[in-house]
Amino acid sequence: MDNIKDLERFKEHIQKIQRKYETAPPDFVLESLSGALEQIEKVFPRLFNFIFEFIQNAEDSEATRLRIDLSGNTIRILNNGRPFTEGDVEALCKVGRSNKAQGDYIGYLGVGFKSVFLLSDSPSVVSNGYRFRFDKTYWVNKLGDKAPWQIIPIWDDELEPPPSGWNTAFYIPVKPELIGNVQLAIRQEEFNNRIILFLKHMSTLELSDPAAMYYRRITKERLDSGAQYESYLVTDSVTDGVNQKVSSNKWVVFREQCTVPEEVRTDPVTVHWKRANITKREVSVAFRLDEKDDLTPEERGTLHMGVFSFLPLKDVESPLSFIFQADMLTLPGRSELQRDARWNKWILGQVYALITSKCIPAFLSHPVWKYSFTTVLWPGGGGHELVSHQVAEPLRRYLTEQPLYIAIDSVPIKLSDAVYVSPEWRNLFGASEVSLIYPNKKLLDPKTKYPPELNWYIIRIESIQDVVYAARQYVSKLPNDKRVAWLKKLWDHLSKFKPEDYVNLLRYSALFPDDKGNLYMPYQIFKRPKRPVDLPDEDLPPMLHQDFSELIPDSLVPELTEENARSLLSKKKLDKIKEEWPTLSEDEKVKRVRYLRDKFSKHAVQPGELGFLTLRSKSGKWLPPTELVISREYQTEMDLEQLIQDGLLDIPLEFVDPVFLSNERAEDWQEFFSSLGMVTKRSNRIGKIVQRIAVLSSLAYEKSRGWDAHELGESEVSGYDIVSKGADGTIRKIEVKGSSDIEPNFYLTSNEYQKLKNIGKEYYIYVVTDALNRPKVNVIHGPDILDIQPSVFVVFSQWKPLVKESWSYKAESKGD
Incomplete structure (x- = not known):
């Protein structure tokens, strides 16, 4: 039972406030009311945000438990936080003022409590011996329609004290026409269980509507904490009629106290929102863990509208796969963030700083998270413009440019310095092979994940095409005596695929060894004939190493026969053309070029063997192919000559003469010229x-x-x-x-x-x-x-x- 003297003192306090308003000059009342109306307009655009307000007030009172029940037409709200003081009562009866220190709180009790007047005409409060209500009917009857009943308390001895274990109770009789809406509010989708992560004191939230057989309990259990972060288990149990659903998620939360710069505190928008005297603000970031306690993306990555920023009215979409809390400023009605507010840009910058200065170092030092955190941090598209500009964009740059990806030697490296090898090829390309192919790069640890959007920053050995390219680089740097053994491993692996998967990729690759380890293109080498071939020894082509005959398909390296031997452009004949080239007439050169293009189309010669070749330009010069541009006669979809005449190109160019064309398709010449380094539509130059x-x-x-x-x-x-x-x-x-x-x-x-x-x-x-x-x-x-x-x-x-x-x-x- 409350101490009688305390009850009398509390009752006198309520009656004193009551008398003050009853006897106050009209200007005093109007001043209080105007403040109330202004603040309510800003923070309560919808009728039923009272739930979030009472969560915040409970957190401000350091409550660990909050319960909200709908019984009949009355909402009962209980918390076990610090009981009401005289200052709290005064706050309820004035708007825009609070006894709380601004540096620690910004959820003004007086402002927030006014949300209940949107759904109730007679809410009451019982706490620490105080028992009072606000009553529209009573004061309108006594003072008239303009009575400021929302701020004049009435002592009520009939009010029940909070149940055992609770310190404060609010009783809110709901207007009859709003009962259905309140039932929906208790189940509202915006009330996400993640809100409890950013409440320092709160560990249990309960909501119930017994008439609808609805009960929800959200708990937060602290699992671990360290110098950099805390980890929690959040459990959400919902009973809806006969259906029950229980979900649990583990989270890691990082927090940082930030000093507010002078230029931010004195900004006009900051002053308007009563932040001018705030010197510190906390920002928080939370990451979800999967069943293996590894970081995992949160599908609804959002910014929580500040649990400590008046009301967390809704989640604001962001492009992030994790959630964070910051004390953001909003437009009136709290339907939109203040886009140009210096405060918002500053505090979002602090969120980014928290991620890069505290979260990422903690991730890199963790034995599991260091391999996966970049995929969780990488922003997606869309979301609020402020979040995109102040957090997502700089975070993308940071993840792209910094050494954050674990190499095979456990050292973090830039992704541009990494080589990824898919699992099926790791027996061919390990750390030593990669370092030989790419001296300034490292093999990425197989456990390291990275954002798919950054694929183009990293060298990947994944497809057969990638493997062929890497293999060419690798074997070219090996001595002959080591080539055969490694190539045997390569062809053992390739033989598991269908030939059509790799044949075309290998037609111009020197990955075919003879018995001495010399390497050849497939059109330069043959499998040993099963019957003798009548050719002079000097005209015999190289023979494939005998260990590869069964591994390499005939479509790539056929058996040597007299028929295909006659189609060969022997080295002797090619050397003769090269030797004669400077002395040949123009007509003879044209014939030789046509002959070589024909051999090229049959894979009997490769471009690298034709370095001596020059081609006639339209100006009559014979120039290396690399100094020529393909002309419109060979590639009709490119008309640079006309563009030069029209003044749309002022680069001096030499175009190849159409003299080489005979009865061939222009497309056949395009491929030949391109292989020689001539500028064509698809060339790099x-x-x-x-x-x-x-x-x-x-x-x-x-x-x-x-x-x-x-x-x-x-x-x-x-x-x-x-x-x-x-x-x-x-x-x-x-x-x-x-x-x-x-x-x-x-x-x-x-x-x-x-x-x-x-x-x-x-x-x-x-x-x-x-x-x-x-x-x-x-x-x-x-x-x-x-x-x-x-x-x-x-x-x-x-x-x-x-x-x-x-x-x-x-x-x-x-x-x-």
Whole structure:
């Protein structure tokens, strides 16, 4: 039983507040009410966020348990936290003020409690001997319709004290028309069990609706803790009618106290949200563990709207596969984050700092997590713009550039310094083989996982094509006496596949040894004949090592016969052509080139043997193929000669003469010329030409519309290529992206992407498609890219709808 003297003192306290409002001047009452209305409008856009508010208030009182029951038309809320003090009572009767230190709390009791008035006209409180209620009917009848009944308490001796084990009880009779909504609120989807992770004191949350046979209990059990993190088991048990569901998840939680910079505290938005006197704030990050206690992605990676930021009204989607909590500022109604608030940008920066300075070092020192954490940290797409810009984008860069991936020697390395070998090929390519092939790289530990999006940063030995390339590099560095044994292992493995899986990949690979360990292309070597072949010894080709005859299919290395021997281009004959080449007439050279192309098509000669060859250009010069560009007669889908005439290409080029064409298909010559190093549409060296055409096409477009445009030199600026000025002074800063494709994707470098964000509306991207044939300029306003793709890679289907203008040089010049 409460001490009688204490009860009298508490009762007098309530009545004193009551008299103050009854006798106060109108201005005092209106001031209190205006504060209440303003705050309620900001934080309670929906009727039933009261659950989250009472969770927060319980946490502020250091409660370990909270229970919310709906019985009939009354909600009963119990917690075992610190009982009410006089200051707490005062807070309920004023709005926007609190006896709590701002550095520790921001869940103002007076503001939060006002949420109950959206669903109840007579809530009551029992705690520490206090027994009082707020009653709309009583005060309206006594003071009229404008009575501030939400802040005038009434002492009530009839209120029941909290049950044993509980210190505070709230009784909330619900308006009859809202009972159904309250039943839904108790089951609301937003009430995710993960909320308990960010409550320091709370270990048990219970919600029940006995009439609907609904009961939910969420518990948090601390498993382990260290200097860097804490781990918990969260269990969520739900009984709904006859159905029961129990789920458990283990979590690892990292926390960090952050000092608020002066420029953040004095920002106007910060001041408006009453954060000016806050010097420290805590941010938290939580990662889920799987059944093997390894890190695993959380499907609903979200930012929890601050458990300590008024109300955690909802989860805000983010591109992350883990969850974090931060005291974010919102717009009125709390339906959207304050995008431009300096506070929000700062605190999200602290989340990123926590991940890189505390989480990642802890992961790297853990015997299991060090192999998997990068796949959990790697951000996906979408989510809130603030989270993407302040956390996801810098995190992508960090994971791409830093040494975080465990090599076979247990040392973390950059992914660009790693070589991944799939399990089926590890008996061929171990650490020693990899180090010989790639001296500056290391074999990735087989247990190490990494984000699939970073595949292009790492060398992978996974497909047969990868294996063939790596094998060529490896055996070329081995002495002859060690080649045969390793190649035997390779062919033992390849023989398990169907020949069609690898035959074409090996036609130009010197992976076929003779008895001495010398290596040959498959068309240079034969299996030993089963019957004698009538050929002079000097014309006999190399013979395959006898241990490989059964492993290598005849489709690659056939048995030597008189018939196929006659089709060979012997080394002696090739040496003769090479020796005679400088003295041959032009007609003889043309004949020899046609002859060699025919032997090439039959795999009787490889490009590396034709280094002496020169080809006639349209200007009459005989030049090495590497100094020539394929002409339109051989590749009709590329018309550089016309583009030069049109002024869209100013690079001096020599084009191969069509004199070599006879009755062959142009496509046959394309393959031959390309193998010799000539510039063709698909050669690596065409990129410089494509970009030059794209820039000149963009300049021509600007000129056609009357703008004054000039190209920037490399020393002037980086991040865009052209500056163009209209007659009205409007400026366009243009980044040009050229492609020979009609529907290309394109990349922005990190510098270009930063320029786009910094420059804003003056930044344009001109995507020039089909550049080698019929260049078309597609104009995109740069900021539009930010709305659909917050990264450096933009696919055709994303940028095509953003095109505001398009222009084709030929269409313009020919009037079509």
